[in-house]
Amino acid sequence: MRIILTGGGTGGHIYPALAFIKYIQSVEADSEILYVGTARGLESKIVPAAKIAFKTIDVQGFKRSLSLSNLKTITKFLSATQAAKKIIKAFKPDVVVGTGGYVAGPVLYAAEKLNVPTLIHEQNSVPGITNKFLSSRVTKIAVAFEAAKPYFPKEKTIFTGNPRAQEVANLKATSILETEYHLKKDKKTVVIFGGSRGAMTINEAVKTALPLFEKEDYQVIYASGQIYYDEDHAIFEAYQASENIAIRPYISNMLEVFASSDLVLCRAGATTIAEVTALGLPTIFVPSPNVTADHQTKNAQALVDINAAQMIADRDLTGEVMVEAISSIFADEARYKEMSQNSRLAGVPDASERLYQLVKEITT
Numbered sequence: 568m569r570i571i572l573t574g575g576g577t578g579g580h581i582y583p584a585l586a587f588i589k590y591i592q593s594v595e596a597d598s599e600i601l602y603v604g605t606a607r608g609l610e611s612k613i614v615p616a617a618k619i620a621f622k623t624i625d626v627q628g629f630k631r632s633l634s635l636s637n638l639k640t641i642t643k644f645l646s647a648t649q650a651a652k653k654i655i656k657a658f659k660p661d662v663v664v665g666t667g668g669y670v671a672g673p674v675l676y677a678a679e680k681l682n683v684p685t686l687i688h689e690q691n692s693v694p695g696i697t698n699k700f701l702s703s704r705v706t707k708i709a710v711a712f713e714a715a716k717p718y719f720p721k722e723k724t725i726f727t728g729n730p731r732a733q734e735v736a737n738l739k740a741t742s743i744l745e746t747e748y749h750l751k752k753d754k755k756t757v758v759i760f761g762g763s764r765g766a767m768t769i770n771e772a773v774k775t776a777l778p779l780f781e782k783e784d785y786q787v788i789y790a791s792g793q794i795y796y797d798e799d800h801a802i803f804e805a806y807q808a809s810e811n812i813a814i815r816p817y818i819s820n821m822l823e824v825f826a827s828s829d830l831v832l833c834r835a836g837a838t839t840i841a842e843v844t845a846l847g848l849p850t851i852f853v854p855s856p857n858v859t860a861d862h863q864t865k866n867a868q869a870l871v872d873i874n875a876a877q878m879i880a881d882r883d884l885t886g887e888v889m890v891e892a893i894s895s896i897f898a899d900e901a902r903y904k905e906m907s908q909n910s911r912l913a914g915v916p917d918a919s920e921r922l923y924q925l926v927k928e929i930t931t
């Protein structure tokens with residue numbers, strides 16, 4: 568199969584595409600794959616590093632209110648569509664798959680104009696602006712939350728889960744905490760991070776919590792995001808020697824770290840949710856208050872409702888609240904076990920397979 572994937576801006580749109588590429592390569596070794604992204608998005612680092620053919624187009628996002636810069640966005644959209652058409656004509660894909668983010672707009676739009684079958688994957692419980700715009704044009708729509716279905720045309724929308732779940736589902740714990748993070752292999756471990764780029768509230772809370780964490784009988788691995796790491800380098804540096812705390816700007820082997828840990832505290836980004844549920848990890852979510860239609864709270868609520876997760880509102884998070892939430896889950900074994908079982912029940916370990924069937928359906 569010849570397939571173009573596109574999507575980007577943040578990790579949450581890129582990792583599902585990469586997971587799906589891995590799956591396609593495992594079932595069709597002779598498949599030809601091209602990823603289209605922007606030069607500025609996180610995809611320009613992550614995709615070439617994964618050794619996947621990568622081409623860029625220039626595009627910018629819409630502002631939600633009417634503004635002059637939207638005029639510029641429209642002009643850019645039109646020229647990006649032309650650039651995407653050129654890439655599509657040269658590559659001759661059987662299908663074009665978009666995973667959200669601004670860059671997917673012109674690529675999928677161009678594919679549809681050229682009569683190439685198209686599919687979009689929506690990771691969230693509330694669709695992003697790009698996928699909403701594309702929904703009337705594409706051939707099929709795959710969703711990772713049942714709650715997203717009502718936003719899309721019923722006849723072409725199918726629940727598949729998030730491909731990242733399948734990539735993670737069978738991972739086993741390794742010695743990575745010991746070998747790369749100077750932590751103990753068998754000590755209870757909580758992973759803390761604020762989405763793929765870090766989060767200010769979580770970072771502030773962690774800074775207050777660090778002296779408290781030092782006294783706990785569990786260990787902490789924290790990814791601050793590059794911005795906060797640079798800002799607070801001096802504070803973090805002082806804890807690098809601490810026996811039960813490891814701090815990094817970004818954890819590049821996050822799946823292995825998850826599989827080797829016991830609890831997660833993070834934003835409620837959709838891809839993270841797919842990962843933690845595939846592994847049956849109990850989670851404390853602090854949804855970002857700055858996302859479209861408060862979709863992270865809705866993402867997290869689905870898991871709180873089945874007692875797989877706890878939620879703390881961003882405005883309520885402090886260092887003390889953070890430590891108390893983590894410590895009390897670790898202290899209650901029965902609760903921990905129940906949360907873990909319920910988390911696993913929410914996972915979709917065959918998500919890539921489901922998405923692949925859908926691709927097959929529209930290309931044959």
Ligand SMILES: CC(=O)N[C@H]1[C@@H](OP(=O)(O)OP(=O)(O)OC[C@H]2O[C@@H](n3ccc(=O)[nH]c3=O)[C@H](O)[C@@H]2O)O[C@H](CO)[C@@H](O)[C@@H]1O
Pocket residue numbers: 577578579580582667690691760761762763764790816817818819820821822834835836837838839840842855858862863
């Ligand atoms: C602020 C914002 O707009 N966030 C959105 C963005 O989230 P964002 O990209 O932050 O979040 P997601 O949780 O979906 O994905 C983050 C990904 O980065 C990985 N990771 C994170 C930190 C780290 O140090 N190392 C690492 O590998 C996680 O394991 C995960 O695979 O896209 C998601 C998916 O559309 C949305 O649900 C989020 O609301």
